[in-house]
Amino acid sequence: MDGYSGALKRLLEENNVRAGDVIKVITEEREYVGTVIPRYEYASQDFLTLKLLNGYNIGIRFDKILSIKLIEKHSPPSFKSTLLEFKSKNLPHAVIVSTGGTIASRVDYRTGGVRPALSASDLLSVVPELADIAKVDAEVLFSIYSENMTPSHWTVLARKVHDYVSKGYEGVVVTHGTDTMGYTAAALSFALKHTPIPIVLVGSQRSSDRPSSDASSNLISAMHTSIEAPFSGVYVLMHGWVSDERMEVHLGTKVRKLHTSRRDAFKSVNSKPAAIYENGRLHVILDDLPKRRPPSSFDIFPNFDERVALIKFYPNMDPEIFSYLHGKGCRGIVLEGFGLGHVSSRAIPVLKKIVRDGVFVFMTSQCIFGRVRLTVYDTGRDLLEAGVIPLEDMLPETAFVKLSWCLGNFGEDKVLDVMKANIAYEYSSRTILEEGECFGK
Amino acid sequence: MENKNFKAKVGLEIHQQLNVGRKLFCDCPIMEYDEAEHRILRYLRPTQSELGEVDPAVMFEFRKNKANIYIYNSRASCLVECDEEPPHPINMDAVKAAITVALALGSKIVEELHVMRKIVIDGSNTTGFQRTVLVALDGVLNADGIEVPVQTISVEEDAARLIEERDDAKVFSLDRLGVPLIEISLAPIEADPKTVEKVALALGRLLRLTGFAARGLGTIRQDINISIEGFPPCEVKGVQKLDLIPKVIEYEMMRQYHLYNIARLLKEKGLDSNSSVGEYVDVTNLFEETGSKVVRNALDNGKKVYGIRLIGFRGLFKMEPYPNVRLGLELAEMARAYGLGGIIHSDELPAYGISSEDVERVKAYLSVGESDAFILILANERDFDALSALRQRMLQFFEGPVPETRGPTGDGRTKYSRPRPGAARMYPETDIPLIRVSKELIEECRRFVPRPWNEVLKDYMQKYGLNEKLANQILDSAYLGLFERVCSTTRLSPTLVAVVLTEHLVNISREGLDISILDEKRLFELFQLLDSGQISKESVIDILRCMCKEGISASDCIRRLGLKPITEEELAKMVHDTVLSNRSLVESLRERSFGPLMGMLMEKVRGKADGGKVSRLLKEEIARLLQNT
Incomplete structure (x- = not known):
């Protein structure tokens, strides 16, 4: 009950006490009056958590408790959401599809950490400014941490977005946990062909239960972008710097989480950001972005094959791992090689063998930035000869998602052609010299 | 006005910075450093507590909707x-420090610590909350024979340092954010203001004796809860100087008595809040031709003039039974806290260029009678929240003093800062696991529990040969560590060192000089110069003044003041010459010529040579001359 177990649970039950009730606790030392707070799983079970009248929580040792007494019954703690009034009837229709993550998380009494819990409408009540931008509908599609996302979630999400856009929604924002938001953005980029409007994925690096959360500014900017931007496609919008001023809009295939905790963790890699959202205005940076399109050309290829692996090569890696993967039914492997796209010579014969056996093997670089080139050194040429296909400046994660998508939607004879084709801006033919470091000012 | 029978209740809350090497929740050093490497701009928003409520103090700050700018320097701050x-x-x-203090006060230590987030969205915390943890409850402080019950002892992070408050943004430096503080709340006691000061001093001393307390200006801050009998308390936050405490209490008592008396007066007149306090009326059009610059400027900026009638209030707003205690001021300061320019009340009109014709027009429009008053507020339409808060306050004039958070003005007054927060602003800090307080930890802390002040004082007097007053002063001083270092590394008399570090510094600070510039390094150099005889003790105070004024080192001051010490040879020659040129005096007075000759010499070398040395050389020289004759 409320995370309590054993003798403590019995004591609470005997006194008809539940979380949220105000009780008096009498111990050997003194009396305490306060609200019973749920106890979470990993915390020691010998303590009762009490919120004192001054608001502080304390833990009281069970073996010191002489008795407890119910003072007042209360409903258990819950989030109160308020109904929104939409300012004008002429606003566009938009939807927020929630998948969980920090942008929609609250304290979790089970683990003591935060977990996705806010419903999309709770989110609306937390960010009332949204009501000035659009008539916003909300749907909680999943309520999971993004690390638990799988290709089948991508499929469900792609279908859902396709539905909303097809129904005529003029703005679609997907809230997502940040850990794998880059993967999902790539997945939607491939799965949704010729989107009429920009689909914007958004997350937050500080949970929405804190006053400093970046959730609201990200969400507001994302909604503006989805409704107002002149381009279409799939994008990720997050802070461009640690201030709440400049948001960056990244191509869904060119974005990577490059910092564990900063608000501006997401950066465009091997590309400039597609656009900047600042002071209520969108500035388009990339000039060859797809324009908004008529809904008639909108199409969906929502399948993903799960028999794909993304492998980072490391010094002295045992090449048998590739045979093992092949043996487990793996249909395709994206390698994160060293530098220009190398692995140790020892691995090449094994790779050659699995390619001959029908496994697709592609090369990207663990350098993250830059382009692979297998023609510079012997090892590279040997890899080419073994049938390993270099993927230019495609991000390893994007390559992994794309391979899964190719195998899910096309026959094996098409895979190489589709992998080499530029479907959703995942390739750029020119690598631009950019100033400064990734996390400068 | 009647006030003699009132008794005030005063509760103290002390915040003391802890000197524990690093910040509370990161590994940054504790130092002041506000040179901007980066400026970070942020907005904060209110959130609900785990019980699903939003705190009134939090909503107050959010309505002001100001941006916060944080000055970041990598020396003093990190990503945390x-x-x-x-x-x-x-x-x-820091937790050990709090347990130690809890043991010293006989408090009950919480066995499992829960770090909480206290929601504070005035911008002083980048997170929008202050992390705080309750470590102990109860206990008794013994202050010079007075027993004061202790309510709570907690450890919390200090807030960012406010550098500038602009119209559109507040500017903070991040260096102070996260510095560990111990917070001790004492139960309210019925005591006179001077006694409360004594209580604060006793608690401060206990903290200093543990060795965990940081010393120096701004390292200790007092919050004072003050109430008059039968009314809820007002909290005055952030009183830094001990001697301001009695003044703040006296002012608050007078202010609260006045509010009580106003409520009583209104009742005697047979008035009640709902029928007396009117609704706001837009009177902008009455001011279309006004000659008032204040009003004109506001109208040009798109503001409106809102008027409100208060039946039976004539004369009440300007009534000033005590210095700076007026209803008008009460409302004006609250209006300013809400970001409005202030208010204009009818008791002070005509003024600010508002003519008596303007006044008559308003009176007629609002139906203001002879015994009534009105208030004008220049505001935007979107200032609705501020306007309703002000009207709410007017309704409360019928209730006497109301609970609110106030701030000290620096001259002993207080002014409105925000509504009082409730328990709804506490939320568990989910990023930090619970902390179990073990028996071993408590036993470890027991070793740090200090002996009573009187015992330490006695020891100190004995060890250094100080009198009681000096020993008290040096033990209270920010320079205690320096004092011990100087005494152990020089041959200077501890009394002299203590006098310089306490009385001299107090004196020159009273002269209006900024002594905060005198860091330990600079003062230590001064004592070294004194020890090596390069300056005389007579010149120390002049050098200190010079150091404060010019911001330069002691040795630079010696040059600047022409106190360049006389060399041994020069001094010997000077003594020799003086004796020779007064040969007849020496021969007639013999040894007794020492007095007048010493006077002559000191006239010439004061501040440049040590008196003891002059005296020794002079005695030798006189003896030599007498021997030769």
Whole structure:
């Protein structure tokens, strides 16, 4: 009950006490009056958590408790959401599809950490400014941490977005946990062909239960972008710097989480950001972005094959791992090689063998930035000869998602052609010299 | 006005910075450093507590909707202060400090500590909350024979330092954010203001004796809860100087008596809040041709003039039974706290260029009678929240003093800062696991519990040969560590060192000089110069003045003041010459010529040579001359 177990649970039950009730606790030392707070799983079970009248929580040792007494019954703690009034009837229709993550998380009494819990409408009540931008509908599609996302979630999400856009929604924002938001953005980029409007994925690096959360500014900017931007496609919008001023809009295939905790963790890699959202205005940076399109050309290829692996090569890696993967039914492997796209010579014969056996093997670089080139050194040429296909400046994660998508939607004879084709801006033919470091000012 | 029978209740809350090496939730050093490497701009929003409520104090700050700008320097802050990285594990030394104080006060130590987030969205915390943990409850402080019950002892992070408050933004430096503080709340006691000061001093002394307390200006701050009998308390936050405490209490008592008396007066007149306090009326059009610059400027900026009638209030707003205690001031300061320019009340009109014709027009429009008053507020339509808060306050004039958070003005007055927060602003800090307080930890802390002040004082007097007053002063001083270092590394008399570090510094600070510039390094150099005889003790105070005024080192001051010490040879020659040129005096007075000759010499070398040395040389020289004759 409320995370309590054993003798403590019995004591609470005997006194008809539940979380949220105000009780008096009498111990050997003194009396305490306060609200019973749920106890979470990993915390020691010998303590009762009490919120004192001054608001502080304390833990009281069970073996010191002489008795407890119910003072007042209360409903258990819950989030109160308020109904929104939409300012004008002429606003566009938009939807927020929630998948969980920090942008929609609250304290979790089970683990003591935060977990996705806010419903999309709770989110609306937390960010009332949204009501000035659009008539916003909300749907909680999943309520999971993004690390638990799988290709089948991508499929469900792609279908859902396709539905909303097809129904005529003029703005679609997907809230997502940040850990794998880059993967999902790539997945939607491939799965949704010729989107009429920009689909914007958004997350937050500080949970929405804190006053400093970046959730609201990200969400507001994302909604503006989805409704107002002149381009279409799939994008990720997050802070461009640690201030709440400049948001960056990244191509869904060119974005990577490059910092564990900063608000501006997401950066465009091997590309400039597609656009900047600042002071209520969108500035388009990339000039060859797809324009908004008529809904008639909108199409969906929502399948993903799960028999794909993304492998980072490391010094002295045992090449048998590739045979093992092949043996487990793996249909395709994206390698994160060293530098220009190398692995140790020892691995090449094994790779050659699995390619001959029908496994697709592609090369990207663990350098993250830059382009692979297998023609510079012997090892590279040997890899080419073994049938390993270099993927230019495609991000390893994007390559992994794309391979899964190719195998899910096309026959094996098409895979190489589709992998080499530029479907959703995942390739750029020119690598631009950019100033400064990734996390400068 | 009647006030003699009132008794005030005063509760103290002390915040003391802890000197425990690093910040509470990260590994940054504790130092002042506000040179901007980066400026970070942020907005804060209110959130609900885990019980699903939003705190009134939090809503107050949010309505002002100001941006916050944080000055970041990598020497003093890291990503944790920027709210860009989760907190590191709590600094256990700070927890030990609190347990030590709890043991010294006989408090009950909480067995499992829960770090909480106290929601504060005035911008002083980048996160929008202050992390705080309750470590102990109850206990008794013994202050010079007075027993004061202790309510709570907690450890919390200090807030960012406010550098500038602009119209559109507040500017903070991140260096102070996260510095560990111990917070001790004492139960309200019925006592006169001077006694409360004594209580604060006793608690401050206990903290200093543990060795965990940081010393120096701004390292200790007092919050004072003050109430008059039968009414809820007002909290005055952030009183830094001990001697301001009695003044703040006296002012608050007078202010609260006045509010009580106003309520009584209104009742005697047979008035009640709902029929007396009117609704706001837009009177902008009455001011279309006004000659008032204040009003004109506001109208040009798109503001409107709102008027409100108060039946039976004539004369009440300007009534000033005590200095700076007026209803008008009460409302004006609240209006300013809400971001409005202030208010204009009818008791002070005509003024600010508002003519008596303007006044008559308003009176007629609002139906203001002879015994009534009105208030004008220049505001935007979107200032609705501020306007309703002000009207709410007017309704409360019928209730006497109301609970609110106030701030000290620096001259002993207080002014409105925000509504009082409730328990709804406490939320568990989910990034930090619970902390079990073991028996071993408590036993470890028992070793740090200090002996009573009187015992320490006695020891100090004995060890250094100080009198009681000096020993008290040096033990209270920010320079205690320096004092001990100087005494152990020089041959200077401890009394002299203590006098310089306490009385001299107090004196020159009273002269209006800024002594905060005198860091330990500079003062230590001064004592070294004194020890090596390069300056005389007579010149120390002049050098200190010079150091404060010019911001330069002691040796630079010696040059600047022409106190360049006389060399041994020069001094010997000077003594020799003086004796020779007064040969007849020496021969007639013999040894007794020492007095007048010493006077002559000191006239010439004061501040440049040590008196003891002059005296020794002079005695030798006189003896030599007498021997030769």
